[in-house]
Each structure stands twice: as structure tokens, then as C-alpha cells.
Amino acid sequence: MSTIAANLQQIRQRIAQACQQAGRDPASVQLLAVSKTQPAQAVAEAVAAGQRCFGENYVQEGVDKIAALRAMGHGGLEWHCIGPLQSNKTRLVAEAFDWVHTVDRLKVAERLSAQRPDGLPPLQVCVQVNVDGGANKSGVTPAELPALAQAVARLPRLQLRGLMAIPEPAPDEATARAVFGRVQALWQGLRADGLALDTLSMGMSDDLEAAIASGSTLVRVGSAIFGARTYPAR
Numbered sequence: 001m002s003t004i005a006a007n008l009q010q011i012r013q014r015i016a017q018a019c020q021q022a023g024r025d026p027a028s029v030q031l032l033a034v035s036k037t038q039p040a041q042a043v044a045e046a047v048a049a050g051q052r053c054f055g056e057n058y059v060q061e062g063v064d065k066i067a068a069l070r071a072m073g074h075g076g077l078e079w080h081c082i083g084p085l086q087s088n089k090t091r092l093v094a095e096a097f098d099w100v101h102t103v104d105r106l107k108v109a110e111r112l113s114a115q116r117p118d119g120l121p122p123l124q125v126c127v128q129v130n131v132d133g134g135a136n137k138s139g140v141t142p143a144e145l146p147a148l149a150q151a152v153a154r155l156p157r158l159q160l161r162g163l164m165a166i167p168e169p170a171p172d173e174a175t176a177r178a179v180f181g182r183v184q185a186l187w188q189g190l191r192a193d194g195l196a197l198d199t200l201s202m203g204m205s206d207d208l209e210a211a212i213a214s215g216s217t218l219v220r221v222g223s224a225i226f227g228a229r230t231y232p233a234r
């Protein structure tokens, strides 16, 4: 078995165990393999081990990798854009990706909707919320969230699926759960206001257990699957 296949098996076990401890169905948590900075060959190894959904942070790198995997015969994968989005990159994202987790401004959402090609299903989106950070961190504030979510939900070529968050690393599990719990409460509030949300994108290699305890439905795991990233973020 390849290292990637073994790592994937281990992550699936961690997810299953965290679900069991939380009294949740393991099928209620999806695994997104974060392949940023990793070569197409590493993605192909994960595909061979049964993984179908991949997350990329850098738009051009993601677009190139999607094309590379397709050329390798892997056309049926699901690609999620999880990096910060600039307005001048929205067309590439709307044309190449299936999901975007990092919508935090209406302008970007409007461009994605307008640029989504007619032949493709609606782009699946999460609004990124900043529950713990300073002003220079990505994500909408909890106060601004309801208005943005309602506006995004009305855009014709987007389907709003839920919320995404990247809290600061917490000093302990209880703190991590509390922060993730704030995101879950915001998500439940939007659902109570009538939005049909089913996705709570939170939890990474180091904190997926706390995220699952607080209701995550999608964990984004990179280094625990693919190993340390070999070149730095640009």
C-alpha cells in the first residue's frame, strides 16, 4: 500500500472514531483531501485509494491539476476551491471548480454566479466566516453573515450549501470545540431563518476531532494525507 493510501485509511479511521464518540453517523462527515502544492501524481494515488474530492488553494495551480488529472483519465473527481479568492480569478474558478468554500463578499459571489457556464450545474458554495480573527483575516464577521448568506442564496448560478471556517489553532480541545461550536450555532441560526444548508466545512489535520464533535460535515485534510507540503505558499 502506498503511504498516501495508508494515510487515507488512517484519516478515515480518525473520522469514524470521532463520529462514534460524538454519536454521529460516519457517513455524515465527508473527507476533502487538500492537495495544494502536491503533484498530480499524488492526487492520482489518492484516487487509486478511493478518494474522490480534492481541495486546492491556488487557482491556477488547481486549474492545471484538474486538467492533468483529466488527461490521466480521472474526469469524475470533485474539485473544491478553498483558498482566498480575488475578483480577477473568479472566472477560472467558475469554469473549473465544483465548489468554492471561501465566499466572503457579495461582489465575488455575483461574479462567480455570472461567470458560471450554462452547461455546468450551479457552483456549490460556502460562505467563509471569521469567528475568532482580527480584521485582516479572511471571512465575513458573524454580524455581517446573515445578510451576505441571504444575498448569496438568491444568486441564480450558485447553490449556497453552508459555512466554512478556519479558526486559529487552539491551545486545547475544549477551546477548539467552543470555537467550532460558535460556527455551528451561526449555521443553525441561518437554517432556522429558512436557508437549506447541509454543509459545515471545518476541521483540518490537527483539529478534525474537535470539529466533528461540534458538527462538522466536511473536514479538509492535507498534510496528514499527503505529508508535509514541499514548497511554500505563494
Ligand SMILES: *Cc1c(COP(=O)(O)O)cnc(C)c1O
Pocket (backbone or CB within 6 Å): 034, 036, 057, 082, 083, 166, 204, 205, 206, 220, 221, 222, 223, 224
Ligand atoms: C492547507 C489547508 C487545509 C489543510 O491543512 P492541513 O493542516 O495540511 O490538513 C485545510 N483548509 C484550508 C483552507 C487550507 O488552506
